[in-house]
Amino acid sequence: MNIPAKGRAPDDILTELRGKSAGDTKWREGRVFSLVYHAGEQHEQLLQKAHALYASANLLNPMAFGSLKQMEREIVEMAGDLFHGPSSVVGTVTSGGTESILCAVAAYRDRARRRKPWILRPELVVPTTIHPAFDKAAHYFGVKLVKVPVGPDFRADVRAMAKAISWKTIGLVGSAPQYAHGVVDPIAELGALAQKKGLPLHVDACVGGFLLPWLEQIGRPVPVWDFRVAGVTSISADLHKFAYAGKGASVLAWRSLDDMRHQIFVATDFPGGIYASPTMIGTRPGGPIAAAWATLQSFGADGYRELAGKAADAADRMRAGIAKIPGLTLLGKSDSTIVSYAALGADVYALADRMEARGWTVDRQQRPASIHLTVTANHAAIVDDYLADLRAALAEVKADPSLAKSGTAPMYGMAAKMPVRRLVAANVRKVIANMYAPGGQP
Ligand SMILES: Cc1ncc(COP(=O)(O)O)c(C=O)c1O
Known part of the structure; x- marks a missing residue:
C-alpha cells in the first residue's frame, strides 16, 4: 500500500475503519478473555472522548x-x-x-x-x-x-x-x-x-x-x-x-x-x-x-465494587459449570476471577479449536495443558452460552479423537511438549517473522 496521492475525506476514512474490525474477535460481546476489559458502551464513549x-x-x-x-x-x-x-x-x-x-x-x-x-x-x-x-x-x-x-x-x-x-x-x-x-x-x-x-x-x-x-x-x-x-x-x-x-x-x-x-x-x-x-x-x-x-x-469506588462483584459472580458460575462437566478439571484455587481448566482423557488443544470454531477466542496454556479465562464484568452475560458451547465442543472431541491431529491442536501440543525450548522459540520466531514479511498475513 502507498500513502494515497490525495488525502481522503474524514467520513470516508472513518467508515472504512469501522468496517475493518468486522473480522476481529467480538470483544464487546464477551467472546475474548484477557485481551480486552470492556465495561459497556457508555463507558467506551467516555474513554474515546x-x-x-x-x-x-x-x-x-x-x-x-x-x-x-x-x-x-x-x-x-x-x-x-x-x-x-x-x-x-x-x-x-x-x-x-x-x-x-x-x-x-x-x-x-x-x-x-x-x-x-x-x-x-x-x-x-x-x-x-x-x-x-x-x-x-x-x-x-x-x-x-x-x-x-x-x-x-x-x-x-x-x-x-x-x-x-x-x-x-x-x-x-x-x-x-x-x-x-x-x-x-x-x-x-x-x-x-x-x-x-x-x-x-x-x-x-x-x-x-x-x-x-x-x-x-x-x-x-x-x-x-x-x-x-x-x-x-x-x-x-x-x-x-x-x-x-x-x-x-x-x-x-x-x-x-x-x-x-x-x-x-x-x-x-x-x-x-x-x-x-x-x-x-x-x-x-x-x-x-x-x-x-x-x-x-467515572466509576468511583462504588462502581468498581459493583464491577468486581459482577466479575466474581460470573467467574463463580463459570467454575461451577466447568466443575460439572465430566472430563474437565479446574486448576488451582484462584484468588481472582481467573479460571483455568484442563481436560482429562481428551485433547485440550482440540477442545480449544472446537471452541474457536464456535466463535470464542481461546487462550491456550501449557505446563499443564489447559485453557485460560480472565473473567470480567462483561462476561456475566455469556457464561451460559460459553458453558453450553464447552459441553458440545467436548462431546465432539471425545467422539472424534482424530480432532487432536487436525487444526492447530498438534502444533500447540508439540510446542508444549518439545523438550528443546530453543527449537520452539526458533519456530515461533519464524511464524512471527512471516507475519511481518512483505505481504505477510496475520
Ligand atoms: C500478571 C501479568 N503481569 C504483566 C502482564 C503484562 O501486561 P501488558 O500485556 O499490559 O504489558 C500481564 C498481562 O497479561 C499479566 O497478566
Missing part, C-alpha cells in the same frame, strides 16, 4: 503539559491509597504492564549497581509462574531470572525461593495474582523474606491491582498482597485491565521516592538539550493517561 481531548498531548515535557503531570500524580495517589500505601508512595503511569515491569527491573538493577557494585551478573529470584514481561526485561537489561518451581497449588514456594537467593540476588518478585491460574503468591511471607535478606520485593499486580482491593472490600477472601506487607517495595498494576481504562495505561508504584529514584533516566550531552525521562518510552501519549484518569473518576 477523554482520549481524544489529549490525543496529541505529550507528557515527555511535564512542564509543558502540567495538566497531564497532575493527572499522573493523582492516578498514582489513588492507586497508592487503594493499595494501602503510606503517604510516601510515588510512581509513574506507563503504557502497560510490560513497561511497568521493564521500568521496575531496570531500576532494581541500577539500585544494586549503586549499592552492591561488585555484582556483575545480577539475579532476580522469581517463581516459574511470573509473567514473560520479566523474561523480556531480564533479556533487555542483562539480568538473570532464577526461576523457582511453584508448589502444587501453583503458588510461589517461599522456602525454595529463600534457598535460591545468593550474593548476586538483587530482588524478589511475586504476583498478585499470577496470570495462568489466578492465584496470589504468598506475598506476606515473601515480604518477610525480603526484609530478612535486605532485598527489595516487587509485586506484579498487573491483573489484580484494580481487582483484589474491591473483592476484599465486598467481603471475598483475598490474601494480603499490597503495601500493608512491610517488605513490598514496588507494585505494578494495570489500569487497562481491571480498572477498565483504555489500552495503554498501567501504574508502577514505589513505597518511597528513594526507591523510585533509580527509575529516572537522564542524558546530559544531547545537542537537543538535557533529556530526562522516568519511563521506557520517550514521547508519552496523553490520551491513555487522560482516559485512565477519567475512568477512575
Whole structure:
C-alpha cells in the first residue's frame, strides 16, 4: 500500500475503519478473555472522548503539559491509597504492564549497581509462574531470572525461593495474582523474606491491582498482597485491565521516592538539550493517561465494587459449570476471577479449536495443558452460552479423537511438549517473522 496521492475525506476514512474490525474477535460481546476489559458502551464513549481531548498531548515535557503531570500524580495517589500505601508512595503511569515491569527491573538493577557494585551478573529470584514481561526485561537489561518451581497449588514456594537467593540476588518478585491460574503468591511471607535478606520485593499486580482491593472490600477472601506487607517495595498494576481504562495505561508504584529514584533516566550531552525521562518510552501519549484518569473518576469506588462483584459472580458460575462437566478439571484455587481448566482423557488443544470454531477466542496454556479465562464484568452475560458451547465442543472431541491431529491442536501440543525450548522459540520466531514479511498475513 502507498500513502494515497490525495488525502481522503474524514467520513470516508472513518467508515472504512469501522468496517475493518468486522473480522476481529467480538470483544464487546464477551467472546475474548484477557485481551480486552470492556465495561459497556457508555463507558467506551467516555474513554474515546477523554482520549481524544489529549490525543496529541505529550507528557515527555511535564512542564509543558502540567495538566497531564497532575493527572499522573493523582492516578498514582489513588492507586497508592487503594493499595494501602503510606503517604510516601510515588510512581509513574506507563503504557502497560510490560513497561511497568521493564521500568521496575531496570531500576532494581541500577539500585544494586549503586549499592552492591561488585555484582556483575545480577539475579532476580522469581517463581516459574511470573509473567514473560520479566523474561523480556531480564533479556533487555542483562539480568538473570532464577526461576523457582511453584508448589502444587501453583503458588510461589517461599522456602525454595529463600534457598535460591545468593550474593548476586538483587530482588524478589511475586504476583498478585499470577496470570495462568489466578492465584496470589504468598506475598506476606515473601515480604518477610525480603526484609530478612535486605532485598527489595516487587509485586506484579498487573491483573489484580484494580481487582483484589474491591473483592476484599465486598467481603471475598483475598490474601494480603499490597503495601500493608512491610517488605513490598514496588507494585505494578494495570489500569487497562481491571480498572477498565483504555489500552495503554498501567501504574508502577514505589513505597518511597528513594526507591523510585533509580527509575529516572537522564542524558546530559544531547545537542537537543538535557533529556530526562522516568519511563521506557520517550514521547508519552496523553490520551491513555487522560482516559485512565477519567475512568477512575467515572466509576468511583462504588462502581468498581459493583464491577468486581459482577466479575466474581460470573467467574463463580463459570467454575461451577466447568466443575460439572465430566472430563474437565479446574486448576488451582484462584484468588481472582481467573479460571483455568484442563481436560482429562481428551485433547485440550482440540477442545480449544472446537471452541474457536464456535466463535470464542481461546487462550491456550501449557505446563499443564489447559485453557485460560480472565473473567470480567462483561462476561456475566455469556457464561451460559460459553458453558453450553464447552459441553458440545467436548462431546465432539471425545467422539472424534482424530480432532487432536487436525487444526492447530498438534502444533500447540508439540510446542508444549518439545523438550528443546530453543527449537520452539526458533519456530515461533519464524511464524512471527512471516507475519511481518512483505505481504505477510496475520
Ligand atoms: C500478571 C501479568 N503481569 C504483566 C502482564 C503484562 O501486561 P501488558 O500485556 O499490559 O504489558 C500481564 C498481562 O497479561 C499479566 O497478566
